[in-house]
Amino acid sequence: MIEDHPLLRIRRNFPRPTAAQVDAFRGRQTGHVVDALGGSGGLDPRIKPIGGVKPFCGVAVTCNDGPADNLATFASLTVVKPGDVVISTANGFTNIAVIGDLLLGMMKNSGVVAFVTDGAVRDIMGIRAVDLPCYAAAVTPNSPARHGPGTIGYPIVCGAATVGSGDIVVGDEDGVVVVPYDRIEETIERLSAVLAAEADLDAKVKAGLKIPDFFQKMIDSGRFKYVD
Secondary structure (H helix, E strand, O other): OOOOOOOEEEOOOOOOOOHHHHHOOOOOOHHHHHHHOOOOOEOOOOOEEOOOOOOEEEEEEEEEOOOOEOHHHHHHHHOOOOOEEEEEEOOOOOOOEEEOHHHHHHHHHOOOOEEEEOOEEOOHHHHHHHOOOEEEOEEOOOOOEOOOOEEEOOOEEEOOEEEOOOOEEEEEOOEEEEEOHHHHHHHHHHHHHHHHHHHHHHHHHHOOOOOOHHHHHHHHOOOOOOOO
């Protein structure tokens, strides 16, 4: 007899970053984190804060619901730990909501610090009341099924980016950035240099800078052709 496929495949014991590693990204702008990653790492720009801008930083717990379902996202309540960010892929399907205010509230009660999806959400008034960062690609009143199949804890593609459980996730008004687990230390080291350079240039701009040194060198190189 052929066995029924499981409704969910759940991976609970994935590597997690240390508290110090997460803290290194807390309060950092997503743009600075992207610069430290070499210019990439942001999710699809359609994924934006819903119900108000609330920056966040935490550890990814990945869910693959597929379109029109949210069983995996619902079952993430059995896996999450305080400080986690639930990231759910609906494979970019936005006609059905992945989550509403009640499930978001349960996540908050479980210590989750943010929810992110490439799908849609619903109940904006309730989401505002829950006051948990919620980032999505769309809003719709349509509700999901809860049939599966799905996965929790396995790598997913969300917003055109690969995300693994244990990655660090940072979100703000500009969007959401994912720092892969195996690049956390490298990115922390580069982030210090990015922040120093940003502060230096910011001070120069406020002091009246019109053209930065690196661009002046390009001008002086003679490789610009003026036609009039």
